[in-house]
Each structure stands twice: as structure tokens, then as C-alpha cells.
Amino acid sequence: MTEFRSFYKRSPLSHDISNLVYSDQSTLIPDPVTPTNIKVQAQGWSVSENGQRFYIDSESNKANQYRLNPPYSIDSVFYDNKFTSSIINNDLAIDSPESTLFALESSNRQVQQYTFSTPRDISTATPAGKSFPISSNFGTNIGQSIFVGNNGTEVYVLGTNGDLYQYTLGTSWDASTKQLGFKFLDVTQNTFLYGIEFNPNGTRMIIGEVHSARKIHQYTLSTPWDISTATSNFTLSTPEVTGVHGMKWDTDGTELLVLSNISVGNHRIYRYTYM
Template sequence: MSKLTDFTVTSAEKDDFYGFHRVAPSQTIHRTLTLITGNESVYEYTLGTGWDISTMAYSTSYYIGFNDSNPLNTTFSTDGTKMFVMGNADKHVDEYTLTTAFDVSTASWRTHKDVSAQDDNPRSVRFNPTGTKMYVVGRDGVPSAGIAASNINEYALTTAWDITTATYTDLFSCLAQDTAISDMQFNADGTLLLVLGDTGNDVNEYDLATAYDVSTATFVDSFSIGAQETSPAGLGFNTDGTRMFIAGTDGDDVIQYPLVTGFDVSTTQALTHEVGLTNAPSAPTMNPRGLTFNADGTKLYVLGTAGTLMIDGGVDELPYSHVARSQNTMTFLEGNTYVFDVSQSALVGHSLKFSTTVDGTHKAGGTEYVTGVSSSGSPGTPGATTTIIVPSKTPSTDPGSAVDKLYYYNGGHPSQGGEIFTPEWKGNLQITYTNGLDDIDTRYKTKHQEDIFEDSVLWKRGLDFTVVNGNLTIEMG
């Protein structure tokens, strides 16, 4: 550490202050980790064999919770360069552009379409193959406007796949078959309409006299899926309709059925595959709300909530904000020991991990940080803990920390963790600058430096500081 010598504060900034601070001694800090609902995302899976969910493996995800707190289903344009999400909370269809077709990690929000005039509880959005018609599955209607429940609402688009050009045209009521519809699909030429019902737990089939015109629909038949799923949320088919897929929130799974005759639900056979989406590292979605495929069935997209981690009830240590939120930001002080209570029963199948990169081993090239980390018991069981001892840097005049910024993450599931700031070592006495607005700046300006000192004394610029025989003298003028 450099020796303190005589100096004068000469900062040019108005109302700036300088001061001395003493670092707090090493402590043991106890914190509590919980798993809560949230993390609304579109999860992308690759299928080793097209249209065979038994070969699915998790690939990537895209968080959509910023645009709606309760998204319920998703679909793509034919070429995969646009993604559409049904936002239930705001009653909007959200449109995203993808720089790489069918790769949700390249998505960015573009615009939305308000559909609240047609339904108070929209559940899903679908299109015809050319993108000139949009369909919104509505569960509640709009009672105040005299619109009954369980409707397929149809819209015309003057510009294909541009939802800002959509105009409502007509509807078809499914109320006679089901009072709480969830999703829909067409066959390849639009002459059959398949509707997923949550009340009857079935798939209802309708003939269309005019292709893709839902107002011309006539009920034909239905197939019950109640033995496998009592809360169906998403419906899909392969290209020729010989395979049907259901996403359900009761079993938290995706189910696959074979059909003898394409799109004829009366010929549906016993399920062939059922893939659970809970507590499996290769399938992070815990609560699926909808599904769709790319054009050749080599990718499956499940919209759902995988849950998210929260520390100490969401108290955020992000400098200057201190808001309460999930995946909240932490500050780890060098030399301190942090003991996390991971006994919440919801944490069974999960694990608290640390890394120097975002989302740790879930990202390409990411590794787990294990220095000073230990565990006791299994997460989700009484008394279970995870402990990390943050190393201290050897005293030096050089800026920096013993360990750079860390990230905490869920070892079993991606996209659930947050950041940990590790401010640089200060020594026993360190001169520090502040602008008087709780914005502390030291030698290493890229670090977040708030709340790292036990005691603080500040003086305004222009004062003379003198050191005589180790004693600090302040010239007050």
C-alpha cells in the first residue's frame, strides 16, 4: 500500500467531497434462497428426429416477461423471421423480429396489437400460411359489450405478418362444444379447424366451407385427452396431421399422439410419447402455456414459466436502486462468508451455483466457480445450506478485486440467476471521492462501490490534509 503524504483537495467539481473510510472486518452473512414463479420465456428445443418429442433437447430461450406478465402462447411466420406472442395480461398480440430464422435468442420486440375489444381473456394467436389472416382464441368474450365466451376471432391483415395492419372481421363461437377454449390449429389447406378445449379436456374438429374462414365452421367430432391431461394449454400437429401434440399445465409436459388419418381426431390412437418438463436439466420449463414447431419439426418452442431464484425476499443490492425484485443483484464483500439457506421445499431438483459468467454452465464456455464454495444437505430439505467464502486481495496499490464480478445461477435450470458485485479491496484506510449524490468513485472506476464501508468521514474540497508523524491534520482555513 502506498504511503499517505501531504496533499490538498483540488477537485474542480462543484460541491465535491473527499473522505476516509474504514473497511468492515470479515463477517459471516446468512441469506435465504427461494424459488418463485416467473421467468416468462419462449424455450427452444431441438429434435434429433423431426416431429418426435422423445428426441427433444433444450437449446436456448428468450425472456418475454418485459412485454407481458402473463404470456400464453406463441407462433411464427412461415419463414421464421417473425415471432408472435399472445399477451394475456395486456390483451395484446406482441410481434418480434428474428435476425436468424426460428432462433428465439435473436428476437427483438417490434410492436403489438390490442385485441381487448374482442376478448377479455385472449389465450392464443395463430395465422393462415400467408400471414394475411390472424386468429385470436378468446376464452371470456367481452360481457360488457354483449360478446359471449369461447370464440375464435378472425382479423384481416393488409400487409402480411404485420399485425399493425390487422382489422377485426368476424368470429366463430365454440361455446356449444367447450366453455374455456385454449388453442387452435388448421389442417394444411385450411378446410379443417381443430380447437383445444380446457373444460372438456378435448380436441374439437370443425369443417370449414371456406378455407381459413372461421365463420363457415361446422362441428364434426372430438377426441378426449382427459386421461392424460386435465389442463391442456397448447395444441400442435405435424405437417400431414398424423401426429398431434398437447402441452399441459397439469402434468407440466408435452404429449404426442399418432393419428391414422391426418387431422381426423376420431382416428387418434394411444399416446406414444410424454415428455415431462419439471426438474430435468434438458427441459427447463416447469409450467408450459403453449407450444409450436418450426416448419420441418426439428425445433419445438414451449412458452412457459420456469420459475426464478430470489435472495432475501428480493432485496436488491444493485447500487442506487435497491428495488425489490426476483433474480435480485447481490454485493459480496471480500473476506466475508455467505451462508445460503436452501431448504425451501420448492428447491428440490435445483441447486445454487456460482460462476464468473452469466448463467454459468448453461451458456457455451461457461464454468462453475468453486473456490471457497461448499454445501451441506440437499436443496429442498431441512437444514440444507450452500456456503461461499469470498477471497481477499493481497494489499496493493493496484486496483482490482481478488475475484471479479460473480453470477449466481440454478445448476438444474437456465435463466434463473442474477449478478453479484465484488468491490475491490480498500485497505484499512483508503481515500475516496464522492460527488455528494451517493455516487462513490475510487481508483477503479468500473466497479460498483456503494455500501462497502463501515465508517465514513467526508470533507469538502479545498481543505489541506497534512500527515505529521503518522497523524492526519486537516487545515480548516
């Protein structure tokens, strides 16, 4: 009797940069139409959970809103003609309903909270009167990137000196409820770090590196969302990206969008896909 065997290709582990390759696809982020004469000058970005919008800073301390159509696709990037000049930030993070925003203010060395009176419309953002300082940790260094995870209760701030700090909020997405203490991860073995991204369950984290290095570093967390348990396990070389300034996984974790800060008015989004 002939024996038949079926062989199944094992599905790759999602949200794992060791499975990624560059797709040869990138797109230029258009400069805002309104206000005129303003150029995109991105230090970081925040992409909505459904992949339909992203928010990015520009010259003159303005934050602008863009659309991705279809979601998570860089084939069509549209300026939404929505902006605000009230947010002074190095990076920003937005909640799932897109009604609360945390801005990382490098000049004031604090995390400032904003509220949208109309969800998904950054032009309606106003200060919520809530914030917490980060100066005691970073000193003269500047907080460069921010990520909010674990249903809005954990805030991660990455500094220019390669220090990563974790702060816990007593109430989800409420900056006034920051609890005492913090957790710390030293990533100073790498230089000029920008951008933080986690997988949905907080067991894997990636951090970008700019300038000549052009890499993305991956860490595994033995305790979800706890950076004190993180260990480095893979580095992805991204030579096509001038400088990694932000990253965003798609819904199933098999594609990664990478924001590149090339020069003022010349920023691109690169797409990486599973092999």
C-alpha cells in the first residue's frame, strides 16, 4: 500500500521582524495643502488602530492628519486638510477611538494630554489640563519617541541618549494618574534611536535606529509590557530607509510600515512584508 503524507508549511510567527523583507514599495508623504508653505518635518507619527489615518508633526509646531486608503496601504496617501498648531511635540500617540492624544513635548520635558471634541479630527484637539514630567529621568537629554500600550495604562518614552522608560497610569489614557516609580531599559548599545512599536500582547517590541545604522532592533519581553524583562533577539537592516522615525504593524502583523525622515518636506513611508 502506498503511503501518502501531507506536508504543511508552518505559518510564520506574526509581529516578528526576522520574517520581513523590503517590498520595494515606498511613497512620499505630501506636504499639507493648508496652511500653505508648511513642510512635513516628522520626528514621529501615530497610526490609527484601524490603519485608516495617521497623525504627524510638521514645521512651526503643527500636527497634521492624513488618510490611508485602503487601510495600512501606502498606495494612496491623502492629506486630510486637518491640522492643529496647539500641539508642540517630538512624537505623539493616540487612543483607539481617536479622541485622546498624548504629545511628547521635548522642550518642556513632559507628556501632555489633549482631547478631541470631534473624534478622528485633530483640528479639534485642545489641552486637557493633564500631564506628567519626564525631566527627572532624562535630565538634559530629550525624550524622542512615545508609545502607549496595554489598553492605555503603560507609557513608554525613548530618549536621544538610548534610555527607555516605562510609566504606569492608574486610569487608562489619563496622564494625571501616573503612578510613582518607573521601569527602565538601557539600549545605549545602539545610537540615534527613534520609534517604538509593540505587538498586541506586549511580548515583542521593536525600536528604530537612524543615520548610518539604518536598522530596526527587536526585543522579546518575558513578562508582557514589562521592559525590565526585555532581551534583544534580532536586528533588521533597512539600508533603503534613510532614517527610521516610526513603525506600525498592520492588523495581522505580517506587514510593517516604516516612517523615514529624509529631510524637511521629503518624508517617505516604506513597506516591509513577510517572506
